[in-house]
Amino acid sequence: MFNRFGKFVLPLFALGMLGFAVYHVMQAYQKPPKPQPPMEPARTPFSLAVAGAGIIEARSQNIALGSALPGVVLKVWSPEELGLPAQPGRTPWEALIGRHVKQGDPLFRVDDRQLKSQLAFHRANLKSAEAQLAKLDQMPRPEELTVSKAKEEVAQASMELQRDVAERDAKLIGSGSVNEEQYQQHRLSLRVAQRQLAQAKADMALVKAGSWEPDKAIARAAVELAKAQVLQDQTDIDRAVARAPMDGMVLQVNVRPGEFVGANPGQSLVVLGAITDCVNVRVDIDEHDIPRYRPGAPGMASFRGAPDQQYPLTFVRVEPYVIPKRSLTGDNTERVDTRVLQAIYSLKTEGKPVYVGQQLDVFLDVSEGANKPVAPPESTGR
Amino acid sequence: MSWIAIKMLTGDRAKYLGIVAGIAFAALLIAQQASIAIGLLMRTTSHIQDIADADIWVMDPNIQFIDELKPLTENDLYRVRGVPGVAWAVRFYKGQGRLKLDIGGDKKKAKYQQSVVFGIDDAALVGAPREIVLGKLADLRRPDAVMIDENGYRYVWPNEPLALGRELEMNDRRVVIVGICKASETFNTFPIFYCQYHQAIRYVPQERKVMSAMLVGVEPGEDAEEVCRRIQEQTALRPAKPGDPARPGLKAMTNQQFIDSTLMYFVRRTGIVVNFGITVSLGFFVGCAVAGQTFYSFTLENLRQFGSLKAMGLTNRRIVGMVLTQALLAGFIGYGLGVGGAALFGKAMTSSGSRLAFLMPWQVLAATAAAIFVIVLVASLVSVIKVLVLEPAVVFRG
Numbered sequence: 001m002f003n004r005f006g007k008f009v010l011p012l013f014a015l016g017m018l019g020f021a022v023y024h025v026m027q028a029y030q031k032p033p034k035p036q037p038p039m040e041p042a043r044t045p046f047s048l049a050v051a052g053a054g055i056i057e058a059r060s061q062n063i064a065l066g067s068a069l070p071g072v073v074l075k076v077w078s079p080e081e082l083g084l085p086a087q088p089g090r091t092p093w094e095a096l097i098g099r100h101v102k103q104g105d106p107l108f109r110v111d112d113r114q115l116k117s118q119l120a121f122h123r124a125n126l127k128s129a130e131a132q133l134a135k136l137d138q139m140p141r142p143e144e145l146t147v148s149k150a151k152e153e154v155a156q157a158s159m160e161l162q163r164d165v166a167e168r169d170a171k172l173i174g175s176g177s178v179n180e181e182q183y184q185q186h187r188l189s190l191r192v193a194q195r196q197l198a199q200a201k202a203d204m205a206l207v208k209a210g211s212w213e214p215d216k217a218i219a220r221a222a223v224e225l226a227k228a229q230v231l232q233d234q235t236d237i238d239r240a241v242a243r244a245p246m247d248g249m250v251l252q253v254n255v256r257p258g259e260f261v262g263a264n265p266g267q268s269l270v271v272l273g274a275i276t277d278c279v280n281v282r283v284d285i286d287e288h289d290i291p292r293y294r295p296g297a298p299g300m301a302s303f304r305g306a307p308d309q310q311y312p313l314t315f316v317r318v319e320p321y322v323i324p325k326r327s328l329t330g331d332n333t334e335r336v337d338t339r340v341l342q343a344i345y346s347l348k349t350e351g352k353p354v355y356v357g358q359q360l361d362v363f364l365d366v367s368e369g370a371n372k373p374v375a376p377p378e379s380t381g382r
Numbered sequence: 383m384s385w386i387a388i389k390m391l392t393g394d395r396a397k398y399l400g401i402v403a404g405i406a407f408a409a410l411l412i413a414q415q416a417s418i419a420i421g422l423l424m425r426t427t428s429h430i431q432d433i434a435d436a437d438i439w440v441m442d443p444n445i446q447f448i449d450e451l452k453p454l455t456e457n458d459l460y461r462v463r464g465v466p467g468v469a470w471a472v473r474f475y476k477g478q479g480r481l482k483l484d485i486g487g488d489k490k491k492a493k494y495q496q497s498v499v500f501g502i503d504d505a506a507l508v509g510a511p512r513e514i515v516l517g518k519l520a521d522l523r524r525p526d527a528v529m530i531d532e533n534g535y536r537y538v539w540p541n542e543p544l545a546l547g548r549e550l551e552m553n554d555r556r557v558v559i560v561g562i563c564k565a566s567e568t569f570n571t572f573p574i575f576y577c578q579y580h581q582a583i584r585y586v587p588q589e590r591k592v593m594s595a596m597l598v599g600v601e602p603g604e605d606a607e608e609v610c611r612r613i614q615e616q617t618a619l620r621p622a623k624p625g626d627p628a629r630p631g632l633k634a635m636t637n638q639q640f641i642d643s644t645l646m647y648f649v650r651r652t653g654i655v656v657n658f659g660i661t662v663s664l665g666f667f668v669g670c671a672v673a674g675q676t677f678y679s680f681t682l683e684n685l686r687q688f689g690s691l692k693a694m695g696l697t698n699r700r701i702v703g704m705v706l707t708q709a710l711l712a713g714f715i716g717y718g719l720g721v722g723g724a725a726l727f728g729k730a731m732t733s734s735g736s737r738l739a740f741l742m743p744w745q746v747l748a749a750t751a752a753a754i755f756v757i758v759l760v761a762s763l764v765s766v767i768k769v770l771v772l773e774p775a776v777v778f779r780g
Contacts (some may be wrong), residue, residue, distance in 0.1 A: 010402070014715040016721020021413075024595050025744050032512075036517055041522035041599065043505035051463030053456075216594045286457045289464060290618070306507050307470075314447060325457060341762035363463065 042307035045300045048367035050293045052340075054281040054301055054360035056347070058273025060248060061280075061354060063112065065270040070263045073255050082106075093253045101244045107270050108255050112240035118247040119233035125379035126226035133219040139210035148204040157198035159193035166190040248274040251356055273356055278348045279311055283362045285326055293368055299345055301360040311352060313345035313362065328358040386691075386706040388711060390684055394710055401475050401673055401712045402719070408425055408669020409720020412662050413742065413750045414727055415543055419658035421739030425643040425650045428566035429476070429498075429574075433509040436597035439640045440613060443630035447644035448502075449570075451476055453591035458632060462553060465616050466607040469599040472508045475501030476594045477586035477727025478572070482551040483538065495538055497573045499552070501594075508597050516544050517561025527558045530541060532757070533566035533737075534573025549622070552585040571650075579618040586748060588611045598634070610749035638700065666753050673716075674761035677709065681765035683773060693774035706765045713758035 044051065078092030082105050085190065087095040093108075101107070155252035166186045172178040212256060252271035261269055281301060285293050318341065325340040345362070347354065392398050424431075430439070440462055443451040462471045474700050478497065483493040502509040502522075510519055515532050537542060542639060557575070565574050577585070583592045599615070600606050616632035620752060635643060650656050681688075698722040728740040 011711070013713050014718030014722070017719075017725075018718035019723040021718075021724075021725040021742070021747060025742050025747055028742055029744070030407070032434075035435045035512055037599070038507040039505065041472045041508055042463075043470050044468060044601075049464050049468055051460040053460060089418075174542060209714060284457075284460075286461050287460055288457075292464065307505050323424050340456065361463075366464075 036068065037190045040308050042302045042310075042361040042363075045310060046363060046364050046365040046367055048365070049064045049287045049363045050285060050297070050366050052281045052283045052285045052289075052343075052362050054345070054355060054362040056279050056356050056358045057282055058248065058251070058275055058356055059278065059280050059346075060246065060274035062251065063245065063248070063272040064266075064268030065107065065242055065245070065272060066265070066267055067108075067110055067242055067263060067269060069110050069112075069236070069241070070110075070261060073257050073259050073261060074109050074111050074113075075257060076108045076193050076253070076255060077106050089255075093256050094201055096250050097253050098250060100247070101272070103244055103246050103338050105244045106241045107250075109241045110261060112237045113249060115233055115236045116340065119230060119237065122226060122229040122233055126223065126230055129222040129226045133216065133223050135161065136211040140207045144207050145204075147310075148207045150199070152204050155193070155197040159190070159197045160189040162186065162193040173299045200373070239299075242270065242273060246272070246274065248272045275311065275349070275356070277350060278346050279356065280316060280352055281345045281347050281362065283345060283364070285343060285364075286325075287322060287339045287341065290322070290341050293343070294339070294340040294366055296363045297366050299362055300363040301362045302346060303342060303362065304359055304361065307361065310346060316344040316346050318343045324358065384704070384707045387456055387707045388436040390687060390704075391680075391708045391711060394680060394683065397676055397683070398712070400676040401680065402716045404672030404676055405669060405713055405716025405757060406671070406719035406723070407749050407755060408665050409717045409754050410723045410727075411668070411720075412753055413664030413721045413724035413746055415661045415665065416746045416749065417740050418738070419654060419742060420480045421741035423645055423648055424741050425569040425739055427566055428568050429500075430637060430641050430644065432511070432566050433474075433597065434512075434637070435524070435593060435599075436474075436637065436768075437600040438598040438610055438613070438634050438636055440598055441635045442595040442634050443633040445633055448476070448640070449694070451594040453589055454560060454593045454596070454632070455591050459593065459596055461617055462598060462613055462632070462753045463715040464608070465613045467601050467604040467612055469601045470506070470508075470594050470600045472503035473501070473593050473596045474503070474509060474597045475499070475579050475582040475592065477501075477582065479552045479575070479586045481538075481557070481573070481575075495573065495746050497534070497575055498568070498570075499575045499577065499582050500584050501579035503597075504580055507578075508577075508599075511561075511563030511565060513564035515561075515564060517546050519561070521560035521578065523624055524558070526558045526581065527560040528557050528577040528581075528779055529561035529563050529692055530559055530576075531574040532562055533567060533571075534575075535562055535567065537571065538573055553587060559576045565602060567739065572602055597722055598720075605778075606636045607639075608693045610639070636755075654762055668755070669754070669757045671758055673712075673757050674764055677712070677758075677761040678765050678768075681705065681768060685768070688769045689772055689774050692772060694771075698770055701769055702762060702766050704770065705762050709758040709762035713754050717754045720754075721747055 075095040076091075076096065078086060079095050079099050081092075082101060083098075084099055084101075096107070139258075166189070169183045171188045173180075173183050202336045250270060250271070251273050252268065254267075255269040261267065283299070295318045296315045298315065300310045301313050302308075302310045322339045322341050325338055343364075427448065440458075442454060445451060456473075458470055459473060462468060479499045481495040483495060497522055500509065504523075507519065507522065510522070511529060511531070513646040514529070517529065519529075521527055525710075530538075532544070533553070543560050546561065547557055548559045549694075557577075563576065568574065575585070598609070600609050611634075613632060613634035615628075615632055619627035619631045621628050692701065708763045725742060728742055732740055
C-alpha cells in the first residue's frame with residue numbers, strides 16, 4: 001500500500017504541485033494589455049517639430065484702453081447710442097461686450113461736471129473781454145461828441161463876447177470914458193475866454209479821436225486769453241471721453257458707472273481688438289529650441305481639451321526680441337522660467353471655438369522640405 | 383539498476399518521507415520568502431506599473447526612483463514634444479499632500495492623513511486609473527474633483543461603505559471625492575488621490591517649478607529606448623568644459639527601465655533584500671542539514687545492500703549513479719511539494735484580501751531549483767564517499 005504511494009502517488013502529487021507553481025508564475029506574468037490614454041493627447045503631426053504654447057490674440061494685438069483723466073465714471077455708451085442694434089434688458093456696459101465699434105466711437109466718460117462749469121465760467125469771461133473790446137472799438141460816443149461840441153460853442157460864444165467888450169474898451173480908452181482898470185480887466189477876460197475855447201477845442205478833439213490803440217491791443221489780448229481758456233476746457237471735456245482708437249471688437253469692459261478710474265498705466269478698462277476672419281496666435285518657442293526653429297515653418301495647433309482636432313497655422317512674423325517667458329500655469333503669481341522667442345501665426349476663425357486669450361498646443365514643422373518660401377514679413381501681415 | 387535504487391529509497395518509509403519533507407520544507411521556505419521579498423519590493427514600483435499608458439517617463443537627470451521626483455519647468459514639455467519619435471507628451475504631477483478629514487470642523491479634533499496626489503493631464507487624463515469601482519472617469523473634470531483608490535478609502539474610513547461625495551480639505555482647498563478606483567498596493571500605504579494637473583498643484587504647497595515628470599507616448603513603430611536616447615540627446619546641456627561630454631538636461635526612461643531603477647534603489651538603500659536573504663539562506667542551510675543528515679543515515683543503513691551490489695561486481699560509477707538517482711528523485715518530489723506549497727500559500731493569501739505582498743516570478747522557481755539541486759548534491763556526495771570507500775567484504779563479515 002505504502003509502496004505504491006511512495007513510488008507513484010507522491011511523485012505524481014509533487015509533479016502536480018510543481019505544475020501549479022508554474023501555472024501561478026505564468027499567471028503572475030500575464031500583464032494586462034497596454035491601455036490607451038482615455039483621450040488622445042495632442043500629437044506631433046510632423047516628423048521633426050518644434051512645439052510651443054500658443055495664445056490667441058487679436059490681429060491688432062489686444063488694445064487695453066485707458067482713461068486720459070482720472071475720475072469717477074459717469075457713463076458707458078450703449079450700443080444703440082453708437083448706431084448698433086440695441087440689446088434690451090442689458091446694461092450698456094454688458095451690451096457693449098462683443099460688439100464691433102468704429103474708430104472714434106465714444107465708449108465711456110469720466111466725471112467732467114467740474115470741467116463743464118469751468119467752461120461756462122470761461123465762456124462768460126470771453127464774453128466780457130469781447131464786450132470790452134467792442135466798447136473800445138465803438139468810441140467816441142455820439143452823445144459825448146454833442147456835449148463837447150456844445151461846450152466848444154459856449155466857449156466860442158464866450159470868447160466872442162469878451163472880444164467885443166475888449167475891442168470897445170480899446171476904442172474908448174483914449175476918450176477916457178473907460179478907466180484903466182476896467183480896460184485891463186476886460187482884456188484879461190478875453191484871454192481867459194480864448195484859452196477856454198482852446199481847451200474846449202482840445203476836449204472836442206480828444207472825444208472825436210475815440211479809444212487809444214494800446215488800450216484796444218490790451219482788450220484784444222484779453223479776448224484771446226479767454227478764448228484759449230474756453231478751448232482748453234473743451235479739450236479737457238473731450239479727454240474725459242474714451243474713444244475707440246480703431247475699428248474693432250470690444251473684448252472686455254472693466255468699467256461701470258460710479259467706479260473710479262485712475263490714470264495709472266496697466267489698467268485695462270476696455271479691451272479692444274481687431275477680429276476679422278482670422279486671429280493671431282502668439283507661439284512661445286523655448287530658447288533652447290530657437291536654433292532648430294526656422295521662421296516661416298508651417299504649424300498646426302490644437303485646442304486644450306480637444307487635442308484630437310488640429311488646425312493649420314500660417315506664418316506671419318517673428319518678434320525679433322526674446323522675452324522672459326511668463327509661466328502659463330494659470331497661477332496669478334506669474335513666474336519667470338526661461339526666455340522665449342515669440343512667433344506670430346495666423347489662424348482662420350471660421351467654425352472654430354476661438355476666443356482671444358485661449359491657449360493652444362502648437363507644433364511647428366521644421367523637417368526638411370517643409371520650408372516653403374515665405375513672403376517678407378512686411379507683405380504678409382501687420 | 384535505477385529501479386533498484388528507487389525501490390531502496392521508497393522501501394524505507396520513514397527515511398524516505400524524512401528526506402522529502404526536509405527538502406520540501408527548504409524549498410517552501412526559500413520560494414515563499416523570496417516571493418514575499420520580491421512582492422514587497424515590487425510595491426515600490428506600483429505607481430509606475432499603474433500608469434501603463436505612457437511609454438516613457440521624462441524626469442530630472444538625478445532621479446533614481448519614483449518618490450524623489452524633482453520638479454521641471456513647464457517649457458521642458460514643449461522641448462520634449464519636439465523630439466522625433468515622440469507622439470505625445472503630457473504633464474504629470476506627483477506629490478504628497480496632507481489631507482484634513484473633517485472639513486470645516488474643530489481644528490483641534492480634525493484628523494490628518496498623509497496622502498499621495500497624482501495630477502494627470504487636464505485634457506487627455508494620461509495616467510488615469512483604469513479600474514473604477516464607483517463613479518465615472520469624466521467626473522474628474524468637475525471642480526475640486528478627485529478619485530481615491532479603494533485601499534486608501536478603506537484605510538481612511540475603515541468599516542464604512544464606499545460612498546461618493548465626501549468633502550475633504552487639502553492645503554486649505556476643498557476636495558470632493560467623485561470616484562473610487564483600484565490601484566496597486568503601495569509600499570508606503572498612503573491613500574492615492576487622482577485629480578487634474580491644475581488642481582493637484584494647488585493641493586500641495588507649491589515650489590517655484592511644479593511639473594514632476596512628463597509622460598511620453600512613442601510613435602507607432604519607434605523603439606522606446608531609442609526615443610529615450612533621442613530625448614536625452616536633444617535636451618542635453620552644453621558641456622561644462624570644451625571637450626567634455628554634454629551634460630544631461632533631462633532623463634528619459636521607459637516604464638520598465640524606471641521600474642528597474644526604482645527597484646535597484648530600494649535594493650541598495652534598504653535592508654529588505656538582506657533581511658529576506660537571511661531567511662532564505664536559513665532555509666537553504668536547514669534544508670542542507672536535514673536532507674543531508676537523513677540521506678547520510680539512509681545510505682549508512684543501506685551500506686550492506688551497496689556492499690552486496692559491489693560484491694556482485696557493480697562499478698563505482700553505477701553506484702554513484704544509483705545514489706544520485708535516489709537523491710534527485712527525493713529532491714524533485716521535495717521541490718515540487720515545496721514550490722507548490724509556496725504558490726498555494728501565495729494564492730490563498732492574495733485572494734483572501736490580505737495585504738501580504740507576494741509575487742513569484744519564474745526566477746524564484748529557477749533559483750529554488752538550483753538551491754535544491756545543490757542541497758541534494760551535497761547530501762548525496764557526503765553519502766556516496768562512504769559507499770565508494772566501502773570494502774565489499776565488510777558485508778559478509780557481519
